Structures are given as C-alpha cells and as structure tokens.
Amino acid sequence: MPSxxxxxxxxxxxxxxxxxxxxxxxxxxxxxxRYERPVFAxxxxxxxxRELAEDLSQETFVKALNAIxxxxxxxKFSSWIFKIANNAAIDHLRRRExxxxxxxxxxxxxxxxxxxxxxxxxxxxxxxxxxxxEAKELGTAIEAAIGSLRPEYRxxxxxxxxxxxxxxxxxxxxxxxxxxVKTYIHRARNELRQSLAHLKE
Amino acid sequence: xxxxxxxxxxxxxxxxxxxxxxSPALQQHLEECPACMEQVRVDREIVQLIGALxxxxxAEGFADRVMARVAIPDPFALRSLQTTRRRLFATKKSIAVxxxxxxxxxxxxxxxxxxxxxxxxxxxxxxTWLFAQxxxxxxxxxxxxxxxxxxQPWYAGFRSLVENPERLAALSAVGSFLYLGxxxxxxxxLAVPTQQVAHAGL
Numbered sequence: 544m545p546s547x548x549x550x551x552x553x554x555x556x557x558x559x560x561x562x563x564x565x566x567x568x569x570x571x572x573x574x575x576x577r578y579e580r581p582v583f584a585x586x587x588x589x590x591x592x593r594e595l596a597e598d599l600s601q602e603t604f605v606k607a608l609n610a611i612x613x614x615x616x617x618x619k620f621s622s623w624i625f626k627i628a629n630n631a632a633i634d635h636l637r638r639r640e641x642x643x644x645x646x647x648x649x650x651x652x653x654x655x656x657x658x659x660x661x662x663x664x665x666x667x668x669x670x671x672x673x674x675x676x677e678a679k680e681l682g683t684a685i686e687a688a689i690g691s692l693r694p695e696y697r698x699x700x701x702x703x704x705x706x707x708x709x710x711x712x713x714x715x716x717x718x719x720x721x722x723x724v725k726t727y728i729h730r731a732r733n734e735l736r737q738s739l740a741h742l743k744e
Numbered sequence: 745x746x747x748x749x750x751x752x753x754x755x756x757x758x759x760x761x762x763x764x765x766x767s768p769a770l771q772q773h774l775e776e777c778p779a780c781m782e783q784v785r786v787d788r789e790i791v792q793l794i795g796a797l798x799x800x801x802x803a804e805g806f807a808d809r810v811m812a813r814v815a816i817p818d819p820f821a822l823r824s825l826q827t828t829r830r831r832l833f834a835t836k837k838s839i840a841v842x843x844x845x846x847x848x849x850x851x852x853x854x855x856x857x858x859x860x861x862x863x864x865x866x867x868x869x870x871x872t873w874l875f876a877q878x879x880x881x882x883x884x885x886x887x888x889x890x891x892x893x894x895x896q897p898w899y900a901g902f903r904s905l906v907e908n909p910e911r912l913a914a915l916s917a918v919g920s921f922l923y924l925g926x927x928x929x930x931x932x933x934l935a936v937p938t939q940q941v942a943h944a945g946l
Binding site: 563564566568571572575576579580583584587588596597600601604605608609610612681682685686689700701704705707725726728729732735736739 | 755756758759783786787790791793794795796797798799800801802803806807809810811813814815816817818830834
C-alpha cells in the first residue's frame with residue numbers, strides 16, 4: 544500500500560511550511576528534523592552550555608512553529624529560524640554575560656557528572672589516538688577562540704564558516720548592513736588568527 | 745582596480761582569496777607579497793578548522809519536547825480557544841495588551857455600577873422619560889399606519905366584505921382550501937424519493 548506521507552526530501556522548506564500551516568503534524572516534525580542540528584550547533588557555540596543550548600533551541604522552535612503563519616515564504620526559512628535562534632542566544636548573552644569559558648563543561652554545572660555531560664564532544668571523526676588527541680586540542684582551541692569573540696562576531700563567523708551562509712543571508716539574519724557583516728567577519732578572523740597563533744609554534 | 749605600489753590586499757580581496765575566487769591580478773600580488781600570502785594561508789586554515797568542527801545533536805526526544813509545546817492549527821476550526829489562549833500568552837507584549845484590556849473592561853464595569861448606585865434618582869427619571877417617549881412614538885406609528893390604510897382605494901371594498909358575514913365566510917373557506925392545497929403540494933415536492941433513480945446506480 545502506498546504511503547500517504549509525501550516524499551519530504553523532494554519538498555522545499557516553503558512547501559513543508561505550507562503543509563504545516565494546513566495542520567499536518569508530520570510537516571512540523573520535518574522542519575524540526577531539517578533544522579534541529581544546525582540551530583542547536585549555532586546556539587551551543589554561542590552560549591557554550593549544552594543544557595542552556597537545548598533550552599534556547601527548544602524555545603527557538605516553539606516560537607517559530609507557533610508563529611508559522613507569520614513566516615513570509617519569499618524569505619528563506621533557514622534565515623528566519625536562524626534569526627530567531629541568534630536573537631535568543633544574543634538576548635541570553637546580554638542578560639547574563641558568561642564570565643568564564645569552561646572547555647570542560649558548563650560553567651553552571653555543579654557536579655563532575657554534570658560537567659562531563661555538558662562538556663564539548665570533540666574528535667569523533669578521528670581515527671588514531673594520536674590524531675584524536677591532536678584534533679581534540681585543535682578543536683578545543685578553535686572552540687575556545689570562537690567563544691572568546693564578541694557575540695556579534697561569533698554569530699557572523701559561525702553562520703559564514705560553519706553553516707556556509709552567504710554574506711547577504713547573514714546580513715538578513717542578523718539585521719545588519721552587508722558591509723558591517725563583512726567587517727565583522729574580517730575582524731573575527733583577525734582575532735582568531737591572533738588567538739590561534741600559539742598553535743603555529 | 746589598481747592598487748598603489750606596496751599596498752596590501754584589502755579585506756574584501758583577502759576574503760575573495762580565502763573563498764577561492766582568486767583573479768589573476770590577486771594571484772600575481774600574492775606571489776609578490778609574502779605578507780598577504782601568509783595572511784591568506786592562515787585565514788584558509790582557520791576557515792578549514794572552523795568548517796571541520798564536529799556536528800552536534802540535541803539530546804534525544806528533542807522533536808517530541810518541541811511538539812508538546814506547539815499548537816497545530818485545526819484547518820476546520822475558525823480559531824480554537826486553545827490557540828487564542830496560546831497567542832494571547834505568547835509574548836510579554838501580548839500579555840500586557842490582554843491585561844490592559846481586561847483591566848479597562850473591569851474598570852468600566854465597576855465605574856458603571858458605582859455611578860448607577862450613586863445616581864438612582866437620575867436613572868429612574870431617565871427611565872420614565874424614555875418609557876413615555878417610546879410609548880408616544882409607538883402610538884404615533886399606529887395612528888399613521890391606520891390613517892394610511894383607510895386612505896387606500898381598496899379599503900371601501902374590503903370594509904363592505906367584512907360587513908357581510910356570509911361573503912366573508914365563503915372567502916375564508918376558499919382561502920383555507922387554497923392554503924391546504926399548497927401545503928400538500930409542497931410536502932410532496934420536498935418528500936425524499938423511496939426508489940433508486942435508474943441512471944444513478946452507484
């Protein structure tokens with residue numbers, strides 16, 4: 544018997560949104576499936592706390608999906624949801640500035656188990672133990688360097704080089720002029736270059 | 745674009761080189777300028793490092809937790825109470841607006857009750873005046889209607905008919921039969937057919 548579910552992979556975000564608006568629960572789940580990883584990754588690298596990133600990502604999706612009627616299809620859905628996610632992260636950072644950047648886990652974790660649970664998971668793609676150690680060190684360093692950037696620079700650099708978004712889309716997501724986005728990315732890379740200079744030695 | 749002698753690449757040009765869009769002019773400058781070449785090389789490494797950061801997943805059951813808090817619209821309902829409530833309490837702004845409206849409504853009701861209690865005599869006199877005015881308006885309307893009917897050309901014939909009881913009874917009987925006949929005909933027209941229509945064998 545043929546399935547009544549559409550071939551989600553063949554549908555654009557706009558088509559899935561139209562189905563969600565007509566009340567299809569599976570369309571809502573498809574939107575979550577498509578964006579849970581990038582949204583979570585962006586928020587996590589912004590706030591550097593797994594538990595908090597979960598909460599903020601959840602808030603992002605709840606807010607976006609409950610307001611799906613207000614989404615305008617002439618814009619990319621990805622831009623819309625990244626904008627909501629970024630605003631959530633930036634708002635949080637502004638409310639509670641992180642004083643220390645712990646690479647071993649959440650600065651709010653109180654027990655060793657909580658520290659381990661919230662620690663960065665780096666090195667999963669590596670093959671040999673030596674590679675793993677080196678990659679972990681490098682990954683940790685780059686994560687730390689990104690974490691030390693100003694939140695605005697961090698958003699720009701993550702959207703550009705992790706999510707691969709175009710400058711124009713980043714400008715739209717962050718509600719910034721195109722020139723400002725380019726400047727932020729340039730400055731962010733300069734700061735990263737300085738932060739990572741010790742690795743060269 | 746021409747670059748002054750000895751000048752280094754601009755940030756846009758470095759970005760172009762990092763993203764692989766190296767024009768012959770930029771390539772030539774890179775070959776001649778070790779500082780710019782080094783900057784482009786390091787920036788490319790940084791971009792590669794950032795791009796190679798591990799992919800991350802939220803904890804299992806993320807979609808279920810989100811869906812538990814999402815109100816899926818019912819396409820057949822105009823607007824369910826739940827959706828209205830959810831939208832009403834969606835943001836701090838909407839809560840503030842709703843609270844202001846509720847307070848304004850309650851305030852106006854309370855004010856109205858208080859004023860009524862304090863001005864019972866005024867209300868009573870106002871009610872009496874309105875009642876008198878209403879009665880007068882109705883009486884004037886009835887008078888106007890009667891005058892209008894009396895002035896109609898068919899009124900004399902109608903009056904003579906009403907004054908003769910036999911003709912009135914005969915006319916009433918004919919009218920009643922016609923009314924009953926129309927009712928029966930209408931009932932037959934609206935009755936559900938008991939037999940299948942031959943060409944509608946679905």
